[in-house]
Amino acid sequence: MLGVIRVFTTADDAIVAAHGQLIASLFGLETRSYCIPDQPLGIYDAASHQQAVPKIVAAAKKAAEDGAKAVFISCAADPGVQECRQVLSIPVIGAGSAAAGIGLAMGPRVGVLNLTGSTPPAIAGLLGKHLAAEAAPQGVRNTTDLLNQAGMSAAIEAANILARSADVIVLACTGYSTIGLAKVLRSIVGVPIVDAVEAGGTVAFYCLARRMA
Known part of the structure; x- marks a missing residue:
């Protein structure tokens, strides 16, 4: 299973799952999607990037606990990729x-x-x-x-x-x-x-x- 981390906050499950569903449709991979809390505007500057990193790490850890064999952080700035790699033993992939x-x-x-x-x-x-x-x-x-x-x-x-x-x-x-x-x-x-x-x-x-x- 691939854990897909969305770097914003929404209660709309369809929006959260959209990128995972795209990957599943193209590659036949099982995906499970997660979003980070308390950032409805996502990452838009240095401060929001810094705030997001520990939340991304927490979401990636949750994905690994749920059985993910790899994690994809769906943001071209690759926020939290290096930090996740330091604490997880599975591949961590950044979109950028x-x-x-x-x-x-x-x-x-x-x-x-x-x-x-x-x-x-x-x-x-x-x-x-x-x-x-x-x-x-x-x-x-x-x-x-x-x-x-x-x-x-x-x-x-x-x-x-x-x-x-x-x-x-x-x-x-x-x-x-x-x-x-x-x-x-x-x-x-x-x-x-x-x-x-x-x-x-x-x-x-x-x-x-x-x-x-």
């Missing part, structure tokens, strides 16, 4: 580093589509000199803005700009997975698109398959 790794495997020039701001260190640090370009949709502040035509058009425009100087584009926000942006871009943009949740599922499948071998 998983996406960066698959991006590197697909081409030497990696473009990164952020939601806002600059590329998360978990991704930029792994890509190093292979980070060919980065961009974010103009006028977009959160994934909700992508649900209207203006926001989606801005994301497509930013991806098309990245494609001019990149062999592959990494989506550096797991919220993009929630709205299915990768599927839209794959039908329009002329380079491969790496979805961060799909990337985490790919690594999880490899980890769990090796444990069963």
